[in-house]
Amino acid sequence: MKDSFSPNMQRRAWMSVLAKAPEGRVAALLDTMGARPDFTWLRAPEIGSAMVRGRAGATGGAFNLGEVTVTRCALSLPSGEVGHAYIKGRRKACAEAAALVDGLMQTAQAEAVQTHIIDPLEAEQQAARAARAAKAAATKVDFFTMVRGED
Amino acid sequence: MYVAVKGGERAIESAHAWLAEERRGDLNIAELSVAQIREQLSLAVDRVMAEGSLYDPDLAALAIKQSRGDLIEAIFLIRAYRTTLPRFGATEPIDTGAMACDRRISATFKDLPGGQVLGPTFDYTHRLLDFKLAADGDAPEAPMREAEIGEVPHVTEFLNREGLIEEAPHDTAEPPDLTRAPLELPANRALRLQALSRADEGFTLGLAYSTQRGYARNHAFVGELRIGSVPVEMDIPELGFALEIGEVTLTECETVNQFMGSKTEPPQFTRGYGLVFGQSERKAISMALVDRALRWEELGEDNQGAPAQDTEFVLYHADNIQATGFLEHIKLPHYVDFQAELELVRKLRAEADAGHVQEAAE
Structure with a gap:
């Protein structure tokens, strides 16, 4: 897919990884990289909701399923980059850490941030998914037919 | 008829204080944490999220604790909280x-x-009470098997x-x-x-x-x-x-x-x-x-x-x-309504009695 190389698609990918990280994990990894950079709030962390939609019959017309809590914020780094966060749940500290990482990913530090924060998060998420999939696979039914006695 | 509309404050305060005490239950028993409810009563949490129409397991668990396990009361708390949230938008339809x-x-x-x-x-459990759960047990572990990708x-x-x-068929209507x-x-x-x-x-x-x-x-x-x-x-x-x-x-x-x-x-x-x-x-x-x-x-x-x-x-x-909401409101004071009903029945009764007396006389 050509799109996956566009800057927006790359940013979309890391922001999604940050949003799906467990409580406190982004902050913990960020703090392993030394002191946090200064920043100014463009939008202080704010809790709201998003209406989750489904489709009738999985593929048909959209309908409103129910809401989910969401925390969002935006900040700017001294060098001017703007970091955003939109994450499920009521998690202001997580949103702040995610927005900082999003900002840093647009600076010269991107490579280090990728190595120290995004890659480990992605690996952890993949491992968690694989563990769950393996438990599901163990409950998969293997049908067999008894061979009957007659010829 | 005039009906006193004040005077319940002290009784209400005491009722709520007693509710809090009853909610906590026997102090010799460890208090439930919200995280315990979220992790160990997760299907109750799921029901509160579904009918409360707000996906947030921590809030649903808190609501269950606050409502002493009354799930409709918990759903009510979630619905009320939901109305306080600014709506950031709608998601893409889930795939x-x-x-x-x-x-x-x-x-x-x-x-x-x-x-x-x-x-x-x-499914396929025997629906027999498992007394092992009443004792502290070892952490159970689920078997794993290599999952097929696809x-x-x-x-x-x-x-x-x-x-x-x-x-x-797909449809783009809002x-x-x-x-x-x-x-x-x-x-x-x-x-x-x-x-x-x-x-x-x-x-x-x-x-x-x-x-x-x-x-x-x-x-x-x-x-x-x-x-x-x-x-x-x-x-x-x-x-x-x-x-x-x-x-x-x-x-x-x-x-x-x-x-x-x-x-x-x-x-x-x-x-x-x-x-x-x-x-x-x-x-x-x-x-x-x-x-x-x-x-x-x-x-x-x-x-x-x-x-x-x-x-x-x-x-x-x-x-x-x-x-x-509608069902339970009938337990709240209806003194004036009921006075009117009472007056009406008394009047009808008096008229009916008077009619009988007249009939008997004729």
Whole structure:
């Protein structure tokens, strides 16, 4: 897919990884990289909701399923980059850490941030998914037919 | 007649203080934490999220603690909290085909791509009380097996290939939202699905059961039931693209229903749909059956006068917060209303007695 190389698609990918990280994990990894950079709030962390939609019959017309809590914020780094966060749940500290990482990913530090924060998060998420999939696979039914006695 | 409207404050305060004490229970027993409820009573948490219509396991667990386990009271707390939240927008419609399935079964096809995956189910348990749970036990561990990589397609796709089942074509219409505009009839399918997804589980189950017993029978098979997590994608205007804001666990049920054909449609299978927050398959199956029953008009079926076919009856009585609000208000002071009734009955009685006396005299 050509799109996956566009800057927006790359940013979309890391922001999604940050949003799906467990409580406190982004902050913990960020703090392993030394002191946090200064920043100014463009939008202080704010809790709201998003209406989750489904489709009738999985593929048909959209309908409103129910809401989910969401925390969002935006900040700017001294060098001017703007970091955003939109994450499920009521998690202001997580949103702040995610927005900082999003900002840093647009600076010269991107490579280090990728190595120290995004890659480990992605690996952890993949491992968690694989563990769950393996438990599901163990409950998969293997049908067999008894061979009957007659010829 | 004048009725005192003040004077209850001290009694109310004391009642609430006693409620708090009763909620805590015996102080010799460790207090429940919200995290314990979230992790260990997760199906109660799921029900509160589904009917509270707000996905947030921590809040649902808190509501369950606050309500002493009264789930309708907990749902009420969640609904009330929900109204305080600013709405940032709507997500992209969930793609349940991309679900990481914990459970996926079909009652219509034995062998199907992705297989029959039972997941963490109560099915096939003996329903015998497990006294081991009453004692502190070791942490149980689930077995693992290498998972196959690959899509888990929806069962209805197989039937679609043969043209034997009605299609659910994509549609870009903006769905109505009953949290923003009052529920009015006629209600299109999108509005009905929203109402059913947050409807009381017991009411939905009862209605679904009535269709199985013959009140608007439509002979449903569970074509597919799946439970698992799906990414939630939301378009962020200030960024100019959509991103995943997290994952939610959903239960989806697609029924395949017998259909003999009607004036407008050829004989084919038709579909009912259920989609619910959390792991909640009783609710999802019930929702699919009731959805299918309510579709009689668009499929050109006869109105049998069954409760499950009556959109107004179903949608206006399915919400347990509306229902409990109206039901429970009758326990609140109605002193003035009742005085009026009392006066009326006394007057009628006096008139009736006077009439008897007159008749007897004649």
